[in-house]
Amino acid sequence: MTTPLLETRGVWQRFGGLIANSDVSIKVGAGEIVGLIGPNGAGKSTLFNLIAGVLPPTQGSIWFNGEDVTRMPAAQRCQRGIARTFQVVKSFETMTVIDNVIVGALVRTTVMKDARRKAHEVLEFCGLGARANVLASQLIPSEKRRLEVARALATEPKLLLLDECLTGLTPIEAQSGVELVRKVRATGVTVLMVEHVMEIVMPLVDRAIVLNLGKVLVEGKPTDVVRHPEVISAYLGDRHAISA
């Protein structure tokens, strides 16, 4: 891997006595789809928030596109090309779907016409074209997830961070979500996704990074990762690891 698009170097995050991330160093190359997995409380969401710029790490540094972004606020990171979705959807509920997406598009232009055109394109891309003029609060859950993705894509990111965007969907919805992620990557956007549902993520990602107890446990090809004894023991307990 030549200079990675995203790199965390020895990142630590402590909340009082709790260590959420300890010495996490990961790399994400341009064009990859990387899955960040791990059992509950493994520190996935924390790492995710550190990369998105919600809070700065206690220690360590974060590099994006060859630039140190460790202390950069979230809004500025978005301008550099990092976009994210939220695990608990955060739509602008009193705004229409198209207006939600325009907010994202305005990072790249201040000309309203251009922003509106861009927003329409992105909505079509995400399969929400027909819902453009509906209030965001009237969308069904799976549509709200799509809206999150659309809004993020409107900022024309280099790196898209997806926080459990496939969790809680019906199998059919999740499958079309997977297709959307593939489509996104095909446009040249790098994807880093936190995911719970292994059977959906594993066929989708190029590489998986497993976190456990705040540390990187294993990383590698998804097929290798799921067979790794430490991963199995982290998810299922030691007994299963032995029998595997």
Next chain:
Amino acid sequence: MDSTFTQSRRRDLTIAIFLAALAAVVPVFVKDVNIQNIMVLTLMWAALSQSWNILSGYCGQISLGHALYFGLGAYTTTLLFTKFGVLPWFGMVAGGMISALIALGLGYPTFRLRGHYFVIATIVIAEIGLLLFHNWDYAGAALGIDVPVRGDSWAKFQFTRSKLPYYYFALVFCCVAWLVTWKLENSKWGFWWRAVKDNPDAAESLGVVVFNSKMGAAAISAFMTAIGGAFYAQYVSYIDPDSVMTFQFSLLMALPAVLGGIGTLWGPVLGAVILIPLTELTRNYLGGSGRGIDLILYGSVIVLISLARPEGLIGLFSRKPASKGVPQ
């Protein structure tokens, strides 16, 4: 796809031009001074509420301290005129700028507060302003200042014989406030404000600099409010702290917008057209004994509206499917 959007913007503008033209010819037929007075106040409160709506309606930072900016506008103009002979037109702009600067200065610490804490802070700050002016001898302290009569002229913005010049100024003020809102609504700022109101975290993740958005809204809102204050001082030609800076003024700026539809283009105008004549008429009928009754009426109207139309009266005119679903 865009045509419906452009059409609705154009329709708003057409309606506004039509209403403004209508308002411009009304005084030709209405000669009653009392009614003219009510019309002046209605336009003024519509404009003030429109200014308040920018910070509190669009950007969602509910302020109940706008009386401070109103008073600053009134005092700046009056002090500059009486002490230094500066024409009210310059005083008006100066008052606006001072208010905008103070809004920025106050926004710096208070915009870190969320929800109720922010509202309380705005009330407290305005009360502090009121106390300061009560005790500031140079500015007349509690006795206030008389604007000396120097004869009717546009330059000095004084008219003792007719209310019409004030009426037309108020009309222009109202139109400008509306136009500013109309323009901002479909701009980067307008979208940023609404995003900040709905969900600051999501806004931040989409490149919106939340703090700057709030500061921008506060400055514009304070500037326009101060213009209203300056106008009011010229109109009543006497000010004291209690007549321009009390909590009641903050409330009166918020109510029309809340009644008509908070965070909407037409809400403040609609609210003012209903509320101000109502309150002035009750005050006239009940005379001195009815002090406060108008506010009781206000309160009842607001309660009724919030029960029947939580999104404001503008919901009755809504043509977009958008306003069908009231969030929560």
